[in-house]
Amino acid sequence: xxxxxxxxxxxxxxxxxxxxxxxxxxxxxxxxxxxxxxxxxxxxxxxxxxxxxxxxxxxxxxxxxxxxxxxxxxxxxxxxxxxxxxxxxxxxxxxxxxxxxxxxxxxxxxxxxxxxxxxxxxxxxxxxxxxxxxxxxxxxxxxxxxxxxxxxxxxxxxxxxxxxxxxxxxxxxxxxxxxxxxxxxxxxxxxxxxxxxxxxxxxxxxxxxxxxxxxxxxxxxxxxxxxxxxxxxxxxxxxxxxxxxxxxxxxxxx
Amino acid sequence: xxxxxxxxxxxxxxxxxxxxxxxxxxxxxxxxxxxxxxxxxxxxxxxxxxxxxxxxxxxxxxxxxxxxxxxxxxxxxxxxxxxxxxxxxxxxxxxxxxxxxxxxxxxxxxxxxxxxxxxxxxxxxxxxxxxxxxxxxxxxxxxxxxxxxxxxxxxxxxxxxxxxxxxxxxxxxxxxxxxxxxxxxxxxxxxxxxxxxxxxxxxxxxxxxxxxxxxxxxxxxxxxxxxxxxxxxxxxxxxxxxxxxxxxxxxxxxx
Numbered sequence: 001x002x003x004x005x006x007x008x009x010x011x012x013x014x015x016x017x018x019x020x021x022x023x024x025x026x027x028x029x030x031x032x033x034x035x036x037x038x039x040x041x042x043x044x045x046x047x048x049x050x051x052x053x054x055x056x057x058x059x060x061x062x063x064x065x066x067x068x069x070x071x072x073x074x075x076x077x078x079x080x081x082x083x084x085x086x087x088x089x090x091x092x093x094x095x096x097x098x099x100x101x102x103x104x105x106x107x108x109x110x111x112x113x114x115x116x117x118x119x120x121x122x123x124x125x126x127x128x129x130x131x132x133x134x135x136x137x138x139x140x141x142x143x144x145x146x147x148x149x150x151x152x153x154x155x156x157x158x159x160x161x162x163x164x165x166x167x168x169x170x171x172x173x174x175x176x177x178x179x180x181x182x183x184x185x186x187x188x189x190x191x192x193x194x195x196x197x198x199x200x201x202x203x204x205x206x207x208x209x210x211x212x213x214x215x216x217x218x219x220x221x222x223x224x225x226x227x228x229x230x231x232x233x234x235x236x237x238x239x240x241x242x243x244x245x246x247x248x249x250x251x252x253x254x
Numbered sequence: 255x256x257x258x259x260x261x262x263x264x265x266x267x268x269x270x271x272x273x274x275x276x277x278x279x280x281x282x283x284x285x286x287x288x289x290x291x292x293x294x295x296x297x298x299x300x301x302x303x304x305x306x307x308x309x310x311x312x313x314x315x316x317x318x319x320x321x322x323x324x325x326x327x328x329x330x331x332x333x334x335x336x337x338x339x340x341x342x343x344x345x346x347x348x349x350x351x352x353x354x355x356x357x358x359x360x361x362x363x364x365x366x367x368x369x370x371x372x373x374x375x376x377x378x379x380x381x382x383x384x385x386x387x388x389x390x391x392x393x394x395x396x397x398x399x400x401x402x403x404x405x406x407x408x409x410x411x412x413x414x415x416x417x418x419x420x421x422x423x424x425x426x427x428x429x430x431x432x433x434x435x436x437x438x439x440x441x442x443x444x445x446x447x448x449x450x451x452x453x454x455x456x457x458x459x460x461x462x463x464x465x466x467x468x469x470x471x472x473x474x475x476x477x478x479x480x481x482x483x484x485x486x487x488x489x490x491x492x493x494x495x496x497x498x499x500x501x502x503x504x505x506x507x508x509x
Binding site: 079 | 261271272279280344345347348349351352353354
């Protein structure tokens with residue numbers, strides 16, 4: 001074991017659905033307090049890893065330690081120390097934003113659920129919309145509520161499974177800012193994404209999942225060092241359509 | 255090693271509060287489980303009742319037990335639907351990744367079904383009273399009626415939970431609603447079974463709704479209760495247990 005405290009360490013994880021092998025021996029570690037991005041194409045098994053680490057699914061073999069607890073042997077302890085934000089914003093659309101927050105605070109058996117709800121709603125810019133039903137929220141707002149619900153309580157580790165899939169550029173930036181804030185407050189963030197720029201923007205370390213294995217892992221600088229040194233070329237930078245969209249609609253970048 | 259405390263009852267209370275909000279905020283649910291049965295009761299008593307001969311003066315007295323069972327049957331489809339939405343939206347995944355009693359989420363739905371049915375049945379009985387329904391029965395008989403209705407609700411709720419948890423599409427989730435709707439119609443809920451053709455009559459007399467209707471009717475009017483009720487109750491309990499085990503298995507497999 002290294003000196004640095006690990007929030008997650010996974011060894012030899014395998015999982016098959018019926019005859020179809022999805023994970024064929026996954027190893028990686030996540031440093032406590034860092035943002036870790038798991039990259040992979042659709043169907044690579046990113047969600048399967050998230051489900052195993054969040055105790056929703058049992059692996060066929062291998063060990064996974066989350067916040068010092070063995071996922072297979074101490075699932076209740078793992079659940080107390082993590083939060084999961086699944087691939088689809090799991091908010092109750094019939095309840096208001098505030099009711100959603102209070103429900104989670106009650107289920108985590110916390111004192112003063114109303115105060116906790118108001119505080120987080122304000123932090124996530126949902127104060128105005130707090131008493132509207134979640135079904136009236138935009139995609140970005142729904143995702144923010146979803147993540148806010150994950151932060152109720154004292155989770156040291158937050159799983160975000162493709163948090164920006166299906167969001168418009170503005171919503172994506174909103175969520176990125178939220179993730180940065182999380183990391184600044186010392187929470188470990190485990191992020192899966194299929195967008196390379198998202199990992200590049202946010203992650204302290206990156207792992208690439210391909211054909212059931214982690215084929216490479218490291219910091220962005222380390223991954224870049226795997227390739228021959230970049231050649232310096234001067235090119236005229238055209239604004240991307242995203243830059244244009246954000247400039248016209250007046251959203252601040254970063 | 256310290257253990258993690260579980261809070262089954264408080265957790266279930268939160269779940270109950272949540273899905274009761276779903277019921278009370280869904281006009282569609284309220285119409286189907288309360289207004290529709292009342293409309294049917296009005297229709298049968300004031301439009302068709304004159305032509306139906308049941309051997310009683312007050313057709314509403316004859317009809318009420320069947321209407322109560324129809325209201326419960328109508329609510330079963332919504333149980334499937336609410337469970338299906340929770341599975342699809344990832345709400346159950348969220349709950350199951352939290353330190354809460356695992357079955358609390360499912361029991362919350364079942365309890366909601368019991369509580370919301372109790373409320374709609376009270377409203378229906380109040381309307382029946384306005385329409386001239388009178389029962390000489392005492393508290394004990396009414397407690398027995400409440401118990402039978404609760405068991406019937408539990409049975410249909412657990413049956414409805416199975417497609418709700420396992421369906422791939424919302425249509426699939428609702429598939430159980432139709433046969434359940436039909437059960438009270440092909441029974442002695444509206445008319446005595448004597449006039450039905452032999453095959454229909456055989457079905458009507460051997461499905462659980464008929465003896466349940468007959469028993470509730472007997473209890474409401476201080477009549478002797480027949481033996482067939484014990485057979486019907488035994489069936490209800492057996493089906494409830496079977497559906498409970500099956501639904502729990504599907505629920506746990508979902509992870």
